Structures are given as C-alpha cells and as structure tokens.
Amino acid sequence: MTTEASKCAVYEPLISGALDGELTQQEQQHLQLHIAECAKCQRLYTELEGMQQQLRAGIAPTHPLHQPPVNRAVRFWPLLGWLLLLLGVLPLLGYAGYQLLTDPQLPVWVRLAMGSMILGAVVLFIYVARQRVMAARTDNYKKVKL
C-alpha cells in the first residue's frame, strides 16, 4: 500500500524531467494522472514551469549570439562630440607644439603640460584607430556569416 506522500516522492523527480522533455510517453501519462489528482505536485509543476520560463527569458537576451544589433543612431552624438573636441584640441595642440619648439621663454610646467597633452592625443589616436580596425574586421565577419 502506498501513501500519497510516497507517491509524490516518486513523481517529483519526474516533474523537472517532464519540463525538460526527457520523459517517455508512459512516464508523462503517469505524471499527468498524478498531477490531476495531487494539488501539491500540480503546484510544484506550475512553479517549476514558471521558473524555467523566467530562466529562458532572462538568459536569451544576454546570450552572445542573441544580442540585438547595435543601434547606429546611438553612435552619432558621441561621434559628434569627439569630432568637435578634436576640431578644438588639434589646432591648439599644433600651436602648443609650435610654441614648445620655438619659444625658449616658456615655463617648464607649460612645456610638461603640453608635452603630456600631445603624447596623450597620440596614444588616444592610436588606440581609437586600432579599435576602428578591429570593429571593421568584426563587421566584415558578421556580413560573411549572414
């Protein structure tokens, strides 16, 4: 003679198997019959089903292969900002570099500050150029895959 509790102990492991689609048709039928008459297992089934759906919904968008395409319009404003900044900074840097080479009266701290700015600009330029090249490669790769 089996009690309700021991029946549940048999069916509980089948519930997650059913949600993963791992049960045989017979096991599935037995489980459905038990769930139909057992509120406890029915609740467990619904809970697990909900959790599984949440898990899928949560994982799918962050999966690397399922990332939404980058919105190109979003890139416009930072690009404009960088462009304006460069338009202002580059002539200043050029002027500063010229002064650095031709004006021996320039205080040491101004020389150091200007040298640091010019060096920083060069480093940033190389870094950004490198990223552009790598991004272009990735784009080409994506096009090939599609």
Ligand SMILES: [Zn+2]
């Ligand atoms: Zn049960």
